[in-house]
Amino acid sequence: MRVRIAVSQLNQTVGDYEKNYNNMKNHIEQAYENEADIILFPELSLNGYPPEDLILKTSFLDDSQKYIDKIIQFSKNKNMKIVFGAIDWDVETYNSAFTVFNGQLLDKFRKMFLPNYSVFDEKRYFIRGRKPFMFEMNKIKIGVTVCEDLWVPNGPALAYSKSGANIILNLSASPYSKSKHLSRTQMVKSRASELSSWIVYSNLVGGQDEVVFDGGSLVANPYGEIALQAPLFEEGLFTIDIDPYEATRANLREGKRKHYSESIYEDVESLKIDHIFTKKTRITPVIKEYQDVYEQLYLSIKIGLKDYMHKNGFKKALVGLSGGLDSAIVAAIASEALGSENVLGVLMPSKFTSEESIRDALKLAENLKIKTKKISINNMFNLFLDELKEHFEDKEEDITEENLQARIRGNILMALSNKFGYMVLATSNKSESATGYSTLYGDMVGGFSPIKDLYKTEAYKVARKYNELKGTDVIPENILNKAPSAELKFNQTDQDTLPPYELLDEILFRYIEREMSIDELIESGYEKDMIKKIIKMVDNNEYKRRQSAPGIKLTERNFGKDRRLPLTNGYKIWEKY
Secondary structure, three states, X not given: OOEEEEEEEOOOOOOOHHHXXXXXXXXXXXXXXXXXXXXXXXXOOOOOOOOHHHHHOHHHHHHHHHHHHHHHHHOOOOOOEEEEEEEEEOOOEEEEEEEEEOXXXXXXEEOOOOOOOOOOOHHHHOOOOOOOEEEEEXXXXXXXXXXXXXXXXXXXXXXXXXXXXXXXXXXXXXXXXXXXXXXXXXXXXXXXXXXXXXXXXXXXXXXXXXXXXEEOOEEXXXXXXXXXXXXXXXXXXXXXXXXXXXXXXXXXXXXXXXXXXXXXXXXXXXXXXXXXXXXXXXXXXXXXXXXXXXXXXXXXXXXXXXXXXXXXOOOOEEEEOXXXXXXXXXXXXXXXXXOHHHEEEEEOOOOOOOXXXXXXXXXXXXXXXXXXXXXXXXXXXXXXXXXXXXXXXXXXXXXXXXXXXXXXXHHHHHHHHHHHOOEEEOOOOHHHHHHXXXXXOXXXXXXXXXXXXXXXXXXXXXXXXXXXXHOOOOOOHHHHHOOXXXXXXXXXXXHHOOOOHHHHHHHHHHHHHOOOOHHHHHHOOOOHXXXXXXXHHHHHOHHXXXXXXXXXXXXXXXXXXXXXXXXXXXXXXXXXX
8 A cells, every 4th residue: 555645845925825825726636636645735835934923913814714714625525635734723823734635624733843043933923732643544644743843853753653653744844044955854864764754844945035945845764765855946746655554664673663762742642534545556756856055055046036026026126237246146146037138237337447347247248138227426426525525624535435436326226226116136245244345325225135145255156156057157257256346446355354255254154153252263263353353343233234135044144034133232242352
């Protein structure tokens, strides 16, 4: 006997019930045509994830229940268990997995372990569940878990296994960060092997504000081997035939269940369901190889940008083209995500802009097949200087005049945005954002900041990966080789103000991602004065980052949902050294 399970990997939109319901209907129909016994959807697949404070609106909760009822009705005469995620509420709200069959709600499992770290705020919205739930189909035992419940070693999955579960289903909304797929895959493999059970893991895909879900749904057999591996960053329905008694044989051979540590859940509620298994021609499941880390970063930025634009009703974007690396990457990925015809590049040269930068920007636009506008800022800059001359009397030129140029450019971009309805894409990277090497209301303007969480050294590698994927130097080689410069004064380079990016990014990673102290950084071999300078720049520019456009989370700790520091902050650690 084999159980055919269809794993749904969907790109849903928070709060768009009709769209989300129709997406689910389509996969239910496909699974039914493929003679699936069970279809598994991701976490909160009906509502979208994360719904955040929409959960505080009773109308949102009422609509959730209406669409739960519609799915129950749609399940009639399908002879297939449908397991999907939605908000369950009475007096309180729960993050739940609903199991429905032939027009009836069989039961619901309420998520037990509510994450409250990084991008997750589930304890703000949900009450934890108390009862594990398992259903039986002709003596085949199937347990249900939601996301974090599987990551916890002594959680409900252990209770299911002790009760003889052949299969454990997991509905997930696991966001992307660099190399996250490795820990996720290892976790699923480890749980399957530890518990001598099949693990079926369904993950969301697509962009939601600053978060991107990367899919990569998995099935692991009871020996911890991957039996199905869905692609990253792609929607789809992926089907596998499971031999449920493989779990029984693995347990008998290994004797694992006799030696388990105690689960905190001893009583597992079990529901017996009659199910007619039909003979089917066995299918070969997908095992999709994952892309390397820099292609993943590129794909994450691409889907995050595309979804943010389209889900918010924007079709066209504009980018200020400087002839530098960051604007080149943003323009290139925007062209891939939105189509070249929907991207406008704006050149805004000044007297400090080199002919080389203009040539590079125009060559990039030609390669991308995007339209350009060229608007000189010289006259506007001179007008500002003339009007401010008497007010700046006896003051030397400094960063003020540099920032004026950036803010003039920001005004031009926003004027074009207002007039033509384009969304401005900011082009600052994480190294600049961390150190404040960007101008408020200048190069920071924009509705979305695609590479906000991409370190400068990684930006070069993503650009080279992009060229490799395209098979040609779409981003001109000169852009990748020349010294980076803001070109706000003659002969300026970034390294006039910042350490070399290779060194800067190492320190930033250790300070931001790893929370290393100054003492620990010194012990790691970095020079004390340099560390103090960098940390002072990072901490003093929190106010700038708070005013920046949202951008895609790519690292373990992005500026925003992950790393939250008070603006008014008297803890100046660098002053102690």
